[in-house]
Amino acid sequence: GAVVSQHPSRVICKSGTSVKIECRSLDFQATTMFWYRQFPKQSLMLMATSNEGSKATYEQGVEKDKFLINHASLTLSTLTVTSAHPEDSSFYICSAREIDREFLYFFGQGTRLTVV
Amino acid sequence: EDKVVQSPLSLVVHEGDTVTLNCSYEVTNFRSLLWYKQEKKAPTFLFMLTSSGIEKKSGRLSSILDKKELFSILNITATQTGDSAVYLCAVDFLPSTGGGNKLTFGTGTQLKVEL
Numbered sequence: 063g064a065v066v067s068q069h070p071s072r073v074i075c076k077s078g079t080s081v082k083i084e085c086r087s088l089d090f091q092a093t094t095m096f097w098y099r100q101f102p103k104q105s106l107m108l109m110a111t112s113n114e115g116s117k118a119t120y121e122q123g124v125e126k127d128k129f130l131i132n133h134a135s136l137t138l139s140t141l142t143v144t145s146a147h148p149e150d151s152s153f154y155i156c157s158a159r160e161i162d163r164e165f166l167y168f169f170g171q172g173t174r175l176t177v178v
Numbered sequence: 179e180d181k182v183v184q185s186p187l188s189l190v191v192h193e194g195d196t197v198t199l200n201c202s203y204e205v206t207n208f209r210s211l212l213w214y215k216q217e218k219k220a221p222t223f224l225f226m227l228t229s230s231g232i233e234k235k236s237g238r239l240s241s242i243l244d245k246k247e248l249f250s251i252l253n254i255t256a257t258q259t260g261d262s263a264v265y266l267c268a269v270d271f272l273p274s275t276g277g278g279n280k281l282t283f284g285t286g287t288q289l290k291v292e293l
Contacts, residue, residue, distance in 0.1 A: 068220075094278060105266060105283045106221070119277055155220050157281070165210055165228075165270065167281060169220040 064090045066158045068170025075146055075177055083141045083173045085156030092158035095139040096167070097131060100153040112139050136161075146177040180205040182269050184284035192292055195257050199287045201267030202249040209270040209279055211243055211250050216264045216286070224252070224265075257291045264288050 065088040075081050085095055093114050098106040110126075112118040112133035120126045128150075130142040139158075143150050156170040182203045191197055203211065210228045214221035225234045227243035227250060234241050238257075243250045254261055267284040 096280065098283075103288070105286045106268075108280060108282065111277065111280055113278075164279065165226065167212070167270075169222075172220045 064088075064158075064160060064166070064168045066092075066156065066168045066170040068156050068173055070173060071171055072174045073176070075175070077147055077177055078145055080142055080144045081146055081175060083143075083154055083156070083175075085139045085141070085158065085170050087137045087158045087160075087168070090158075090160045090168075091136040092139075093136065093161050094159045095133055096157040096159075097129070097139075097141050098155045098157065100155060100172075106155060109141075143175065146175070148177045151175055151177045180269075180271060180273065180282055182267055182282055182284035184265075184267050184287050186287060187285060188288040188290070190290045190292060191257055193258055195291075196253065196255045197257060197289060199252040199254075199265050199267075199289070200249065201251070201284055203267075203269045203284075204248060205269050205271040205282065206274040207272035207279075208245070209272065212268045212270065212281070213241055213250070213252050214266040214268065216266055221266055254289075257289075259291050259293060262289060262291045 067086045069084045095112045097109045109124045110118045110120045112131045118131035133139040155172040157167045185200045213224040225241045230245040238255045241252045264286045266286045268281040272279045
């Protein structure tokens with residue numbers, strides 16, 4: 063089955079620093095990847111949709127300058143949380159969709175970000 | 179506004195009980211409805227439903243979709259402690275605002291199965 067690898071699984075950083083999270087599709091090509099954020103006891107909220115080779119589309123209320131998304135290849139998308147603050151602490155999950163199977167979404171393992 | 183609503187928000191049952199989880203939706207250009215189980219990490223896929231009235235079954239879990247009334251149910255029979263998790267309902271749809279199709283998730287149902 064299709065595998066999406068997300069790294070790191072857990073990261074602690076200091077306020078003001080930037081953190082990069084990687085999302086890789088290991089055995090398929092993903093034209094589209096999605097980034098979600100999940101607060102404790104809440105559901106997954108879509109932050110942005112990234113398409114290979116083009117700018118990401120951000121959901122309403124998500125700061126594009128704070129959450130930088132790059133989808134430079136068909137197997138890799140990155141989310142960089144810039145100038146992180148404690149309120150950015152959350153669980154971030156990526157999802158990838160295969161070129162020929164647009165009805166299937168595969169999820170990464172998630173990244174627990176703690177900003178201190 | 180596109181939305182997915184799940185009920186109940188949380189549920190505590192005893193092993194062996196049967197539970198029914200509900201998901202209603204209101205989206206433009208519906209494509210499919212998906213159920214996921216989430217324990218500590220990322221969601222794991224359970225079912226994808228596209229047609230009304232056709233039950234999908236996997237072991238003790240089953241699910242059905244009603245596209246006329248815009249809802250789905252997830253049934254778990256003979257529950258076990260290992261079924262304790264958050265169950266998420268998501269709808270794949272094509273937004274009227276443009277762009278490609280995407281998932282929107284419901285609030286989730288927290289299920290706890292006790293001995």
